[in-house]
Structure formats: structure tokens, C-alpha cells
Amino acid sequence: MSTLFPLLPFVDDETPLSWAARQAAFHTRDRVLSFLTDLGIPLVDLARGDEPAVLRLCERAGHDPAAVLRNTVSAVGGRRYQLRGLEFAAEFMTGPVTRICPACLDDDLTGARLPGAVLRHRLIWRLAPVRTCPLHGTALRDLRSGRWDDIAHELQAMTSLIDAERRVPGRARVVSPLQAYAVARLEGCPGPAWLDGQDIDQAVRATEMLGALEAFGPKLKASDMSEDMWDAAGRAGWPIVSEGGAAIREYLMARVTASRRKRAAPRAAFGMLHAWLSGSRLSKNPGPIRDMLRDVILETTPLSKGHMLLGKPVTDPHLCSVASIAKAEGLDARTLRNVLQVAGLLSPEEAEQGSNRLVVDYTAARDLIDVVKHAVPVTRLPSMLGASRPLVALLIEIGQLHRVQDHRALASKIGKAVDGRGVKPILRFPETNFQAVDEAPEGFVHLSKSAEKSRARVKFILELMFLGHLKRVYRVTGAHGFAAVVVDPEEIKALLESPPSGLSQDSYFLMG
Incomplete structure (x- = not known):
């Protein structure tokens, strides 16, 4: 394969396309498209920075490709490009606009016998944030001929546009710190x-x-x-x-x-x-x-749960109106205002206003709201559990049910409730641990009756049952919750004589 002669060296501040355009003017006095076509190099490939196209150009020109590849902006797909190991979006470049410094081009043309062979398109002119010439301290100019081959940034085809810009006085200004940072980062300097x-x-x-x-x-x-x-x-x-x-x-x-x-x-x-x-x-x-x-908007602006904020739904709002909290939590607004007053987030006067547009710190109220959502009044537990009030009290006493512990909630009727999340497990306990029977076996009685027959405390019987010490326990079908449980008083009497470990100290004393 023949090599172009004489060699036209690559200049380390230009682009591969600029070098190709200068070679076209130098060797053929023609445009870069025809020149590259003769070399078997598609202009589009070189404009995309395809490495094979760059290497072929260097091979035909007889030039070391290292410096040329270093100045090659390569497409990596999805309107993304890469230069010197840094990847960026297409908008980081000027696109089809050809940015120039007329003073730099004046310097190129000074004393030139073949103008087309010396006009260089600088690499930094391809970068959108570069808007000031660092050499001459003037604003750069943007050219556009409106043809498809503007992608080549071929200065040799824009002589009339360049001449017009050369006649316009430059506007002096220093390079911005942002431009200096972008150029320095491409040189590998930290910022x-x-x-x-x-x-x-x-x-x-x-x-x-x-x-x-x-x-x-x-x-x-x-x-x-x-x-x-x-x-x-x-x-x-x-x-x-x-x-x-x-x-x-x-x-x-x-x-x-x-x-x-x-x-x-x-x-x-x-x-x-x-x-x-x-x-x-x-x-x-x-x-x-x-x-x-x-994060700043979340912290400072009332928002509702689910609101789309900068591309993502709000899942954990900080500030919210009473109305939006009530909707998100499924609470009655009046109940919520009372809860917020208990939490110290609303004054009594604000709570009495009845306004749902009041804004509060949702994060400060969330724990208490969670308590309220799951709180079950003690008065509802007998029907829910199929248990008497004394039995419910004992379930709380032995720790199978838990009262609301939030000290703020204790200031209201919520403090008289239990955490409803423990109710379902208690209801499932008889269903999963005791065999179902249509009728109670002979001698088996309900919990309250078993205490009377065995002369044991109901608390003792419950602890035996939950700790797994009672083996003869059944669940009568057709009854609900603890009303369905039957036990053997004789088994309880035997355990009274030799109580197993793990029971509370006051649970197994004999009844008077």
C-alpha cells in the first residue's frame, strides 16, 4: 500500500478530521470527502472516531497513530462519546456547529503558501463548554453552513464564513474557571x-x-x-x-x-x-x-406520598398537610389531628381549627401514627379473641398481648389499647397447636372451669399452655378463639405438684 508523500505532520491540538482536511488540501487541492473516499475511508466513520478509520488514515499518511488516537472523539453508542478515557453525552460537544477563533486562524494563515493545508480545527473547539480562546482571550464564534457534511468541521469549505468572522472585532474576556477545569480534566489534571x-x-x-x-x-x-x-x-x-x-x-x-x-x-x-x-x-x-x-425539596416542601419528584415517587415525605397524611395512612382527618396534637405537632387551637391544610413534620409523627393505625381498644378484645375480660387482662399480663407503650399515646385513649399486630398470632395459636374435635372429650372443660376444678390460677394454666407443657388440649369446632379451647384438669393438677421451669413466681400458688 502506497504512502502519501510528502508527510504532512499531525499537530497535537487538532482533530483527526482537521488533519484529514489539511491533507486533502495539501495532496489533492480537493475536499476531504473525495480525499477520504480515494483512501477507502468513509467520512462518517472518521467523524464517529472509529478506530479502524483513524488507523487506516495514519497508515496511508505514514504517521504514528498514538497522537491522532489521543485526539479522537469516539462514539460508544446511545449518543455517548469517549475522549482520553472520559465518557460523556453528545451534548458535551458542539454537534454540527463548527466553533472557531478568528485570531487563531489568522495565525495559521500568516505566511502560508497553501492556506487550506494550514487551517486547523482545534480539538478543544469541539467541546461545548469551551467558549473563549485561551491564547487570544476572545469569545469563540460558531459557524454552520447547513449541509450534511458540517459533521466534518472542514474549515477549508467555510472560507467565506471565516472571512466574515475575521472582519468582526473580537470580544475580549478571560477563560472561565469551568472551561479551564474541563480542558484540564481531559489532560488528566485533578479538580x-x-x-x-x-x-x-x-x-x-x-x-x-x-x-x-x-x-x-x-x-x-x-x-x-x-x-x-x-x-x-x-x-x-x-x-x-x-x-x-x-x-x-x-x-x-x-x-x-x-x-x-x-x-x-x-x-x-x-x-x-x-x-x-x-x-x-x-x-x-x-x-x-x-x-x-x-433531598432539599423533600426536607423543606410539603409533599404527599406517591408524588413524583424529580423522576421518582415520594415514599417518605418529611413535610405534609394533614389531608395528604390522612389519605396516605387511611385515617380519619379528625383522628389524625388529635394524634398530631398528642405528638406535640399541633397546638390545641390548631387541632380545633378543623383545617386539613395544616402542614406538619410527617417524620416526627410517623411512629405515633403507626401506633394508632394498629391500636386495638381493650374493650374490643373479648369478642375478637373469644375470651372474657379477665382472660384478656391475663394475656396482657403474661406478655402475649402488648399495650401501647408510646409515652405520648398514653396521654390519650390510645394508651388504653393494645398493639393490634399481636392479635392475629394469638388467634392462630389455638388453630395451629391444638387438635380440632367436634365435642370436648369426657372430663375436659373450658379454661375458666379448669381453674375451678384444678384449684390452679388461670394465669398458671395459660403459661403452661403457651410454653407447651400442656399436652392434652383440644379445640372444639364451632366455637371462636379461646372459647373453643378445652383442657384436662387432671393434667393441670399433676403439673401443680411439680411445676415446670419458666413460670412466673406468682402463677402456680393454689387457689384458696
Whole structure:
């Protein structure tokens, strides 16, 4: 395979496409598409940064591919690209727009005998956050011819557009800290830890979005932003993000404080930042900034359970209205207001208002609400368990049922209830442990009668039963709960003579 001669060296600040366009002008005085076609290299493949296309170009040019590959932006699928080991979304680049510095191109053309062979498209001009020339300190310009081959960024085909830009005086400005960070990161230099902890495009976008909020307020839309405004946004966001997560959270909380004076909702308070992070078509992971904003909103804004917040449903709201809590927990609003008063979250006056729009700290009330949801009044237990009131009291005494223990609940009638989560296991105990019979065997009696016949305390009998010491126990079909249980008084008498271990001290004294 023949090699192009003479060699036109690759310059370490340009792109592979720029080098190909310069070779086309140098060797054939023609456009890059025809040149690459003659070499058997599809322009689209080189524009995508396909490694075989780059290696073939280097082979035909007789050039070491290392430097060329280092400047190759490669497509990795799903509108994702890679450069020097860093992956980013397509929006991190300028797309079909060709960004230039007229002063740099003036330098290229100075003394050139063949202008097309020296016009270089710099690699950093491909990057969206690079908007200022670091060499000349002027704003970069964007060119677009409107043809399909704009993807080649072929400066040699844009001479009229370039000449027009060269006649316009440059606008002086220094490179923004965000631009400097992006370029330095591609060179392998470390930056602020919070930024380095995410993809480079996530870091840049978060900085610009926070900066846009700071510089232009919450009412401006992202679609109304110019490149100069994005540059200003990056400058405004840098002091915030460079200090790390704590500073970003502090800034977001300050925005909440400022918006409260205007009674603004999160969407209005955070403007395009909120719109960006809550977009239903957000196909790219925005990075940690989304969870940070979500946490701030959760902590400071009344929300209802299930509300979609920045792409995820709210499962554990912090602040909620009485109405939304009542709906989520399935409680009567009046009962809930009483509970919130017991918890100290509503004053007696607020509870009496009857307003369901009152906002409280849901997290502080959740434990007590859980108690209320499962509380069962003691007066209901006899019918639920098929037991007498004294038997229910003994079940509580021996620890088979548990009273509500929350000290706040004890200030209300809830304190006279038991935790209903223990009722079903108690009901299942006879069903799973005792054989069912149609009639009680001869000599077998119900629990209360067995105490009389055996002269043992009912507490003693219950403890024997729950600890598994009673072997002759049956459940009569057709009866409910403990009303169905029958035991053998003779077995109880035998155990009274030699009580097993594990019983409470006062349970097995003989009845008088």
C-alpha cells in the first residue's frame, strides 16, 4: 500500500478530521470527502472516531497513530462519546456547529503558501463548554453552513464564513474557571472533588444550571439562553460547585428561604434547574445534583406520598398537610389531628381549627401514627379473641398481648389499647397447636372451669399452655378463639405438684 508523500505532520491540538482536511488540501487541492473516499475511508466513520478509520488514515499518511488516537472523539453508542478515557453525552460537544477563533486562524494563515493545508480545527473547539480562546482571550464564534457534511468541521469549505468572522472585532474576556477545569480534566489534571466524582459532562452541566439560576434567576428558560449566557452561567456556578456538596446544599437551601418570602413552589423557586432535573424526557443521568435538589425539596416542601419528584415517587415525605397524611395512612382527618396534637405537632387551637391544610413534620409523627393505625381498644378484645375480660387482662399480663407503650399515646385513649399486630398470632395459636374435635372429650372443660376444678390460677394454666407443657388440649369446632379451647384438669393438677421451669413466681400458688 502506497504512502502519501510528502508527510504532512499531525499537530497535537487538532482533530483527526482537521488533519484529514489539511491533507486533502495539501495532496489533492480537493475536499476531504473525495480525499477520504480515494483512501477507502468513509467520512462518517472518521467523524464517529472509529478506530479502524483513524488507523487506516495514519497508515496511508505514514504517521504514528498514538497522537491522532489521543485526539479522537469516539462514539460508544446511545449518543455517548469517549475522549482520553472520559465518557460523556453528545451534548458535551458542539454537534454540527463548527466553533472557531478568528485570531487563531489568522495565525495559521500568516505566511502560508497553501492556506487550506494550514487551517486547523482545534480539538478543544469541539467541546461545548469551551467558549473563549485561551491564547487570544476572545469569545469563540460558531459557524454552520447547513449541509450534511458540517459533521466534518472542514474549515477549508467555510472560507467565506471565516472571512466574515475575521472582519468582526473580537470580544475580549478571560477563560472561565469551568472551561479551564474541563480542558484540564481531559489532560488528566485533578479538580474539585465533587466535580471529579462524576462524569465530565455531568459536572459541567450541573455547574452551568446552578450558575444560570444564580446569574439570571428562576424565570429564564434554558431555551432562551445564548452561548454568552451559558458562559456567564458557568462563571456564576463555579464558586458554588468548587466548594463541594455542602456549599451546593447551602445554596439550594438559601434559594428555598428566598422563595418562601414569595410563597414560590419548588418549580418556581429553582426555575430551569428544576425543569431540567424533572423533565420526563431526561434521557441522560444528570449526576448527583438531582438527588441533592430532591433531598432539599423533600426536607423543606410539603409533599404527599406517591408524588413524583424529580423522576421518582415520594415514599417518605418529611413535610405534609394533614389531608395528604390522612389519605396516605387511611385515617380519619379528625383522628389524625388529635394524634398530631398528642405528638406535640399541633397546638390545641390548631387541632380545633378543623383545617386539613395544616402542614406538619410527617417524620416526627410517623411512629405515633403507626401506633394508632394498629391500636386495638381493650374493650374490643373479648369478642375478637373469644375470651372474657379477665382472660384478656391475663394475656396482657403474661406478655402475649402488648399495650401501647408510646409515652405520648398514653396521654390519650390510645394508651388504653393494645398493639393490634399481636392479635392475629394469638388467634392462630389455638388453630395451629391444638387438635380440632367436634365435642370436648369426657372430663375436659373450658379454661375458666379448669381453674375451678384444678384449684390452679388461670394465669398458671395459660403459661403452661403457651410454653407447651400442656399436652392434652383440644379445640372444639364451632366455637371462636379461646372459647373453643378445652383442657384436662387432671393434667393441670399433676403439673401443680411439680411445676415446670419458666413460670412466673406468682402463677402456680393454689387457689384458696
